[in-house]
Amino acid sequence: xxxxxxxxxxxxxxxxxxxxxxxxxxxxxxxxxxxxxxxxxxxxxxxxxxxxxxxxxxxxxxxxxxxxxxxxxxxxxxxxxxxxxxxxxxxxxxxxxxxxxxxxxxxxxxxxxxxxxxxxxxxxxxxxxxxxxxxxxxxxxxxxxxxxx
Numbered sequence: 001x002x003x004x005x006x007x008x009x010x011x012x013x014x015x016x017x018x019x020x021x022x023x024x025x026x027x028x029x030x031x032x033x034x035x036x037x038x039x040x041x042x043x044x045x046x047x048x049x050x051x052x053x054x055x056x057x058x059x060x061x062x063x064x065x066x067x068x069x070x071x072x073x074x075x076x077x078x079x080x081x082x083x084x085x086x087x088x089x090x091x092x093x094x095x096x097x098x099x100x101x102x103x104x105x106x107x108x109x110x111x112x113x114x115x116x117x118x119x120x121x122x123x124x125x126x127x128x129x130x131x132x133x134x135x136x137x138x139x140x141x142x143x144x145x146x147x148x149x
Contacts, residue, residue, distance in 0.1 A: 020068020023077025027111055031143055034111040041145065042067045042077065042104035043096045050089060051081070059148050060089040064096065067104040074104060081144035082109065092147075109145030 020026060022042045027034045044067045050060035061083050068077035084092045096105055 020070050020075050020077050022066070022106075023068030023075075024064075024066040024080035025078035026068060028078065028080065028143060031111070031113070035113060037111055038108055039111045039145065040106055040108045041080070042069070042074065043107045044077070044104050046082075046093050046096045048093050048097065050093075058086050059083050060086055060092075061144070062089075062093065064107070081141070082107065082147055083144055084147045107145065107147065109147040110149075111143065112146050113143050114141075 022040055024041055027039055027041075041064070044065045046065075047063040050062050052059075052061050061081055063079055064082050065079050066077035067074040069075075082092075096107070
């Protein structure tokens with residue numbers, strides 16, 4: 001009987017403190033595991049306008065807020081950037097900012113890291129690998145979902 005109770009407590013604790021499935025947080029917690037792979041998030045809302053709305057880039061970059069799944073509940077899931085084709089930016093923002101949706105909408109893309117020149121940042125010209133990882137650790141600004149293809 002003690003064994004069953006112990007197992008149930010461990011399972012409950014893991015669900016309570018683990019990262020919610022299909023959330024930005026779940027991918028950002030171990031980004032090296034997902035880099036270059038297709039992932040799915042539940043989109044709760046989108047920041048509008050796009051970050052690069054005044055450029056001629058063939059894509060738009062939005063910050064999205066995600067939900068995750070813990071058991072049968074949707075919970076806060078953190079934020080991440082999304083890169084979408086410029087010609088689909090309006091429909092993307094409209095679809096994911098619909099206040100009448102019953103649940104967050106699925107969005108799939110390739111999990112990528114922004115190219116970064118560390119020499120031009122506050123880290124100095126020759127940062128150690130530890131400094132680089134510390135600088136980008138748990139930051140949604142270093143990673144994005146590529147939905148351009």
